[in-house]
Amino acid sequence: MITKFLTNVSTTFNPFSPRAKTARNFLALLPPNARSTMKVDVKMLPRTSKEPIRLSLKFKDGKEMDLDLQKLKIGDVEEEVNRHSRGLARQEELSGN
Amino acid sequence: MPPRLRLEPRHLRVRISSANHASQQCCYASVATATTPAPPIDQTIRSVPPVLRYPTTQPPSYKPPQFRKSQLHRQYASLLRSTPLMLLFQHxxxxxxxxxxxxxxxxxxxxxxxAELAAAGGSAESNAAVADSVKAQILQTGIFASALKVVEFYHPAQDQEPRTPHPSDPATPTSARIPDTHPSPADPRHTHSLSEAAHRAAADRKLRHGLEPLLSGPLMAVTFPTVTPQHLAAVLRTLAPNPAFPAPRRRAVPSYHEPAVQAGLAxxxxxxxxxxxxxxxxxxxxxxxGIQGGLGGLRGQLVAMLQGMGAGVTTALEGAGRSLYFTMESRRMDLAGEGKPKEEGAEAKEGA
Structure with missing residues (x-):
């Protein structure tokens, strides 16, 4: 997954819900130095809470992405992030930075 | 070609007639008949104790035991059986x-x-050094999940004694207790956690132990040898600080605030x-x-509660007895009042 263009990751989940696996896997995909390059905000809910799982990302160009983890699996999330990041990478390359 | 020896019939006849049978018996062992002594009567009455076909520490395993995952499975099952308190982290x-x-x-x-607990004194149980037995280890998630299912759902019958003569029985040639099992993993008498029976018990997908949603992704476990709320609180303050369990201050523990520790904890x-x-x-x-004073404190609370309850129960029981006593006493007084003439009659009898 291309994490170079992420600036903000914020997620809320209840680890005991079966769908929270996606959010946890996403956090596990971030590189070891992720906390120095982006803001990572993780909020974990108690076991009994029924709140939906939320994962919202912000990119360097200001785009905000709210992902519905009730439907998406980790592969789909990765695909979404990579699609936008590739566009950003191309722009960066063309502008010569 | 070796030189041909001339063999004369006369020589042959001489050798046969010499009747040297002993040497011929030696030459033809297959033809020889030896008398076998009859087996001792003891052996014909009872069977020989079984011989163990595998090392006692290595009973036959369902999955190939030489694989790392089999050994990890065994290790995790043993860990889960021995630790009453375990924290699960994602790293x-x-x-x-x-x-x-x-x-x-x-x-x-x-x-x-x-050190604090030792300084505060208390029972020997609370003074046992726990610090060196608390381990933080990274788990292989899938294998751990399988081992957890074995530990939760496989309970072999505890009364399965090895069917061997007692070690102190003089008929036993060895003092080792040898289980009467076959050296194949399919034998249902194998009850270790790598046995086929354990595998079948854990293979049922409908069984739920409640930790399934957590068992995915990179996992780390902190295991405690006993349930000690004080040590648990220290671990929580160190690894997962929050307002209820604040992290140690910079002045108290400067090394805790080093960048390596903080980056890891994040x-x-x-x-x-x-x-x-x-x-x-x-x-x-x-x-x-957050249990105050650890298990000792909890026991103290329980004792105090039971004592209070005991006093209540005593007064309640006593109350019933007392009221009964008062009722009976008042009834006796009544009867005594009514029965005066009778007493007089009794006196009259005595007088007569």
Whole structure:
């Protein structure tokens, strides 16, 4: 997954819900130095809470992405992030930075 | 070609007639008949004790035992059986220096708790040094999940005694207790956690132990040898600080605030806990860690509560007895009042 263009990751989940696996896997995909390059905000809910799982990302160009983890699996999330990041990478390359 | 020896019939006749049978018997062992002594009567009455076909420490395993995963499975099953208190964390790409720093901080915090408990005195149970037995280890998630199912759902009958003569029986040639099992994993008498029976018990997908949603992704476990709320609180303060369990101050423990430790802690997430077979979430783990005074304190509270209850029960029971006593006494007084003439009659009899 291309994490170079992420600036903000914020997620809320209840680890005991079966769908929270996606959010946890996403956090596990971030590189070891992720906390120095982006803001990572993780909020974990108690076991009994029924709140939906939320994962919202912000990119360097200001785009905000709210992902519905009730439907998406980790592969789909990765695909979404990579699609936008590739566009950003191309722009960066063309502008010569 | 070797030179042909001339063989004369006369020579042959001489050798046969010499009747040297002993040497011929030696030559033809297959033809020889030896008399076998009859087996002793003892052997014909009872069978010989079984011979173990495998080392006692290596009973036949369902999965190939030489694989690392089989051994990890065995190790995790043993860990789960021996630890009553276990915290589960997710670790997101920690570096080895960060692991090292976190483990160091954990050990210092736990040793401090041990020293405090030893200084405070108390029972020998609470004084046992726990710090060196608390381990933080990374788990192979899938194998751990399987081992947890074996531990939770496979309970072989405990009364399966090895069907061998007692070691002190003089008929036993060896003092080792040898189970009468076949050297194949399919034998249902094998009850270790790598046996086929254990595998079948754990293969049922409908069984739920409650920790399934946590068992995915990178996992780390902190295991305790006993349920000690004080040590648990120290671990929570170190690894998962929050307002209820504040992290140590910079002045008190400067090494805790080094960048390696802090960077590592930011990537650790407390998921849940398993306390004496029951599943707790983060709040539950913090509740266990927040028990004041540890297990001793809990026992003290229980004793106080029971004592209060005991006093109540005593007064209640006594009250019933007392009221009965009062009723009976008043009734007796009444009867005594009515029965005066009778008494007089009795006196009259005595007089007569």
């Amino acid at each position: 997101n790409n920690l570096r080895s220096v960060e692991w090292m720093a976190i483990r160091r901080e954990l050990v210092t915090a736990l040793r401090k708790v041990d 990537k650790l997430m407390l998921l849940g806990a398993r306390v004496e077979g029951r599943v707790f979430d983060m709040e539950g783990a913090r509740w266990v860690g």
